[in-house]
Amino acid sequence: MEIKAVLFDIDNTLYDTKTLAVNARRNAVKAMIEAGLKADVDEAVKKLKKIVKEYGPNFDHHYDKLIESYRMQPNPRIVAAGIVAYHATKIAYLVPYPQTIPTLLKLKERNTKIGVVTDGLPVKQWEKIIRLGLQHFFDAVVISEELKTRKPDEKLFTHALEKLDAKPAETLMVGDRVDKDIQGAKKAGITTVQILHPEIEKKRPQNELQYPDYVLGDLSELLEIL
């Protein structure tokens, strides 16, 4: 097949969100304990993870909820300690996978159009793209909230195709999640590639649409299937 466009997921596809989140949460908890939270590190990390899951990643008061869960009074000093530590860790880990930029550059050399299809809030996702140093790479960026939907809604993928002026049959979608990236793109008729970095938990496909056409260990292998 002749591939003229490649769409990418961001999180755990272009950079290692998993390691970022694990370390940032742990460092936040440690800083909160240092600032006065009476808690065990491992237990507090587990609680925080649960709070993030319960209230969603874009909720503004995860640390207040964590403090509350220890039956302590609201404490802005402890919250601020968590925020500063989380942020410093986030900045340190918000770097592309080593294969990301070389692979995107090779696609550029081939005149392949490249785009992003990602779930999230527009400003937050753009902030990631900018911190990753990728803001000048993409010919199209589609962020779910702008279309008031989420993956696996195929509308996101067809919208990206329109922006790139590409047909489904000449496009690849590259992502880590079978229930989001693979299912959505496949429904839009796009050939799908699952990237499975070793630190990512592998989820089994739950239906026909969740079986990827290709499974790769990292982005650089993408060039072999073009």
Add this chain to the structure above:
Amino acid sequence: MEIKAVLFDIDNTLYDTKTLAVNARRNAVKAMIEAGLKADVDEAVKKLKKIVKEYGPNFDHHYDKLIESYRMQPNPRIVAAGIVAYHATKIAYLVPYPQTIPTLLKLKERNTKIGVVTDGLPVKQWEKIIRLGLQHFFDAVVISEELKTRKPDEKLFTHALEKLDAKPAETLMVGDRVDKDIQGAKKAGITTVQILHPEIEKKRPQNELQYPDYVLGDLSELLEIL
């Protein structure tokens, strides 16, 4: 007089907020222009300053308003570029004045209690204190929003005195603003010291309470009047 406690304002007293704000705003505007804002740097900086003044420093959409003022559509990429540049600049400039830590350490050696009285949101002000590396220095931190008031309300100063178990007559308040720090502390019966760094615009006292007892060029001179 025997001084047993010293209260400090944060912004433009312990660190150079003015230079931080000027550079962070300018770098934010430049990054926004690089990301697609059609604007002149100097004009956009002026507009942004006006927007911050109009909507207050804790409003979340300054950059959206700036884009709107150029009659452009909402643009999350441009907003994110501004946020990332502002934040990077902020981190770089959020350092104490060179005299701050030496002076606080000398006060510690003298067994003088030290506290903070500042306007703002608790988490945001604690974030500054932590980034300045000063979170372990203060015996009391009073942040206006916790008492649902603002400087020059003398309640803030008397609350700090209670926390430090200090009397007004044995306390100094050190700050840059005559209408906030000097007026409020003087009303609470505290001896007042105005710090006037050269980059700060000098405001003339508007009433009797706004005349400071001392005016110093930087924090290190504080030790001479104790």
